[in-house]
Amino acid sequence: MRTFRLVTACPDRVGIVAKVSHFLASHNGWISESNHHSDDQNGWFFMRHEIRADTLPFDIDAFREAFAPIAEEFAMEWRVTDTAQKKRVVLMASRESHCLADLLHRWHSNELDCDIACVVSNHDDLRSMVEWHGIPFYHVPVDPQDKLPAFAEVSRLVDQHQADVVVLARYMQILPPQLCQAYAGKIINIHHSFLPSFVGAKPYHQASLRGVKLIGATCHYVTEELDAGPIIEQDVVRVSHSDSIDDMVRFGRDVEKMVLARGLRYHLEDRVMVHGNKTVVFS
Numbered sequence: 245m246r247t248f249r250l251v252t253a254c255p256d257r258v259g260i261v262a263k264v265s266h267f268l269a270s271h272n273g274w275i276s277e278s279n280h281h282s283d284d285q286n287g288w289f290f291m292r293h294e295i296r297a298d299t300l301p302f303d304i305d306a307f308r309e310a311f312a313p314i315a316e317e318f319a320m321e322w323r324v325t326d327t328a329q330k331k332r333v334v335l336m337a338s339r340e341s342h343c344l345a346d347l348l349h350r351w352h353s354n355e356l357d358c359d360i361a362c363v364v365s366n367h368d369d370l371r372s373m374v375e376w377h378g379i380p381f382y383h384v385p386v387d388p389q390d391k392l393p394a395f396a397e398v399s400r401l402v403d404q405h406q407a408d409v410v411v412l413a414r415y416m417q418i419l420p421p422q423l424c425q426a427y428a429g430k431i432i433n434i435h436h437s438f439l440p441s442f443v444g445a446k447p448y449h450q451a452s453l454r455g456v457k458l459i460g461a462t463c464h465y466v467t468e469e470l471d472a473g474p475i476i477e478q479d480v481v482r483v484s485h486s487d488s489i490d491d492m493v494r495f496g497r498d499v500e501k502m503v504l505a506r507g508l509r510y511h512l513e514d515r516v517m518v519h520g521n522k523t524v525v526f527s
C-alpha cells in the first residue's frame with residue numbers, strides 16, 4: 245500500500261496531536277500507523293504518521309505546501325516521504341563479507357525495500373559476489389599515507405549514484421570529517437561491539453581481554469568522532485570464559501548482521517528521528 249510518511253519533532257506543548265490529526269482528517273487522510281513520544285528530559289515531542297496516499301487529494305509536493313504553516317506554527321523539524329519513491333542505498337565494505345552478503349540477500353529477496361545503487365570497497369575481494377547480484381562494484385583503494393583522493397572518489401560516487409543513505413557494512417576505514425559533515429545523518433555504520441564499550445578497531449580482542457560475558461553490535465549514524473554517533477539499534481549475545489576470540493568473532497557475525505539489517509530497515513522506513521546525539525526509533 246502506497247503511503248506518505250510524515251515525521252515531526254518539535255518543542256512539546258498541548259495541541260500538537262490535535263492540530264496534525266485535524267489537518268490529516270480535514271483532507272480525508274486515512275492514518276494507517278501513528279506513533280508519538282514526549283521526551284520529558286529535553287521537552288521535545290516526536291511523531292510519525294503513515295497516511296494512505298490514495299485517500300489524500302494531493303501529491304507529496306502539495307502535501308508539503310499545505311502542511312508547512314503547521315510546521316512553522318510549532319517550530320517543527322519535519323519531513324514527508326513517499327513509499328513509492330524507493331530510497332537509494334550505497335553499500336561500503338572492506339574484506340569481511342558477512343554484513344554485505346546479508347544485506348544483498350535481504351535486498352535480493354525483496355525483504356529490504358530499497359534500490360542498491362552500487363557497492364564501494366577499498367579491496368577487490370567482494371567484486372564477484374556483488375556483480376552476481378547485478379550491482380555495480382567500485383574498487384577504491386585507500387592509501388594510508390594520503391587518504392583524501394580515495395574519499396574524494398567515494399564522495400563523487402555517492403553523489404553520482406544519488407544516494408539517500410550510505411551503509412558501512414564492516415567498512416574498515418575512518419571517514420574524513422568532510423564526508424561525515426556532507427552526509428550527516430545519512431551514513432550508517434555497524435560497529436562490532438555494544439557501544440560505548442570497545443570503540444575503534446579490534447573490539448573482540450578488547451572484549452576478550454576484559455573478560456566480558458556479553459558481546460554485541462551497534463548500528464549508529466557516522467559522525468566525525470569515531471563510533472560516537474547517534475545509536476539506531478543494538479543487540480547482544482552471551483559469551484563465557486571458554487570462548488576464544490575466534491568464537492566471539494563467529495558469534496558476533498550473527499548479531500552484527502541482525503543489528504545492521506534492523507537499523508537499515510528502520511532508516512529506510514523513516515522510523516528514526518535524530519535529536520542531539522540520541523535517536524527516537526518507532527520500531
Ligand SMILES: Nc1nc2c(c(=O)[nH]1)N[C@@H](CN(C=O)c1ccc(C(=O)N[C@@H](CCC(=O)O)C(=O)O)cc1)CN2
Pocket residue numbers: 412415416417418419420421424433434435436444445465466467468469470471472473
Ligand atoms: N568518521 C568515522 N568513520 C568511521 C566510523 C565512525 O564512527 N566515524 N566507524 C567506523 C567503523 N569502525 C568500527 O566499526 C572502524 C573502522 C576502522 C577503524 C580503523 O582504525 N581503521 C584504520 C585502518 C585499518 C585498516 O586499514 O585495516 C584507519 O582508518 O586508519 C576503526 C574503527 C568506520 N569509519
